[in-house]
Amino acid sequence: xxxxxxxxxxxxxxxxxxxxxxxxxxxxxxxxxxxxxxxxxxxxxxxxxxxxxxxxxxxxxxxxxxxxxxxxxxxxxxxxxxxxxxxxxxxxxxxxxxxxxxxxxxxxxxxxxxxxxxx
Amino acid sequence: xxxxxxxxxxxxxxxxxxxxxxxxxxxxxxxxxxxxxxxxxxxxxxxxxxxxxxxxxxxxxxxxxxxxxxxxxxxxxxxxxxxxxxxxxxxxxxxxxxxxxxxxxxxxxxxxxxxxxx
Numbered sequence: 001x002x003x004x005x006x007x008x009x010x011x012x013x014x015x016x017x018x019x020x021x022x023x024x025x026x027x028x029x030x031x032x033x034x035x036x037x038x039x040x041x042x043x044x045x046x047x048x049x050x051x052x053x054x055x056x057x058x059x060x061x062x063x064x065x066x067x068x069x070x071x072x073x074x075x076x077x078x079x080x081x082x083x084x085x086x087x088x089x090x091x092x093x094x095x096x097x098x099x100x101x102x103x104x105x106x107x108x109x110x111x112x113x114x115x116x117x118x119x
Numbered sequence: 120x121x122x123x124x125x126x127x128x129x130x131x132x133x134x135x136x137x138x139x140x141x142x143x144x145x146x147x148x149x150x151x152x153x154x155x156x157x158x159x160x161x162x163x164x165x166x167x168x169x170x171x172x173x174x175x176x177x178x179x180x181x182x183x184x185x186x187x188x189x190x191x192x193x194x195x196x197x198x199x200x201x202x203x204x205x206x207x208x209x210x211x212x213x214x215x216x217x218x219x220x221x222x223x224x225x226x227x228x229x230x231x232x233x234x235x236x237x
Contacts (some may be wrong), residue, residue: 008190015191015197019210021206022218023159024140030191040184045137047174047182052191054170056199061163063203070160074153077166078126082143085130086169093135105137106230112145113226118217119149 007037012052019053020060026053122151140166141225148215155215159206 011033019026027049034045064070125146133139140162147158177183206214 005190007143007195008187012191012194013198016195016200017202018198018221020146020194020199020201020202020204022221023163023206024144025221025225027139028141028150028228033133033208034184034187038187040187044182044184047177047180048184048187050174050177051126051185051188052195053185054167054174055192057163057166057170059196059199060203061167063200064156064160064163064207067207069156070164071157072164074122074157075161075164077122077167078143078161079125081126082130082165083169085127085132086134087130088127089131089134091134092131093121097139098135098149101135102137102229102232105132105142106226106228107214109138109141109222109226109229111226112149113219113223115149116145116222117216119215 004038007033011037015052016056016059019056020063023060023064026056122147125150137229141222144218144220155218156207156211159214159218236237 011030015026015030015033018029030049030052031045034040034048035042040048061070126143129138129143129146132142144155144158144162147153147161148155153161174183209217
């Protein structure tokens with residue numbers, strides 16, 4: 001087994017583990033891993049990440065669903081809202097300065113994280 | 120209505136390619152009074168329809184590196200099984216604190232990340 005294959009296996013396990021444990025976060029692990037460890041181009045890494053996270057999310061959703069965690073009525077409302085929102089977001093993508101937005105977003109996330117620890 | 124507005128806003132941000140679950144989950148917990156388990160479950164299930172649409176587009180444009188995917192998915196499934204079982208066995212308040220620590224590092228990463236694509 002090559003070094004590259006070992007990397008694949010490790011990246012897979014960590015991505016699946018985080019994505020299952022936190023119900024999110026697979027992308028933030030696997031996209032940089034594909035770019036920095038395996039040398040994929042950005043756009044390929046994003047597309048490949050979705051193809052990896054989808055089956056992992058299916059498995060995790062099934063496990064959550066079996067333990068009656070998933071509330072389908074809420075999921076329907078949130079799903080519709082998020083889908084409309086992501087269309088709007090994608091349209092605005094070229095009109096907003098992403099680097100500045102990323103800084104604001106980073107700051108907001110840090111603040112949110114602290115609030116969630118002390119909640 | 121509140122739920123819908125939260126979802127719409129988090130959708131807009133993730134449509135721009137940043138965030139996703141890292142915005143939606145805390146919003147559902149802090150603003151809509153869902154517990155950590157419920158918020159994570161919602162984020163997982165709504166990812167499925169959204170990503171299928173995106174995946175079809177990417178597949179047609181041949182953006183997916185199938186070799187990487189083929190190698191990464193099997194251990195990914197093992198990780199997903201383990202991570203999910205730990206999640207459902209963990210008390211939601213403790214899980215929320217662990218999630219918050221993870222979120223904190225995401226925030227740091229996003230804040231200092233350099234944009235190479237533009």
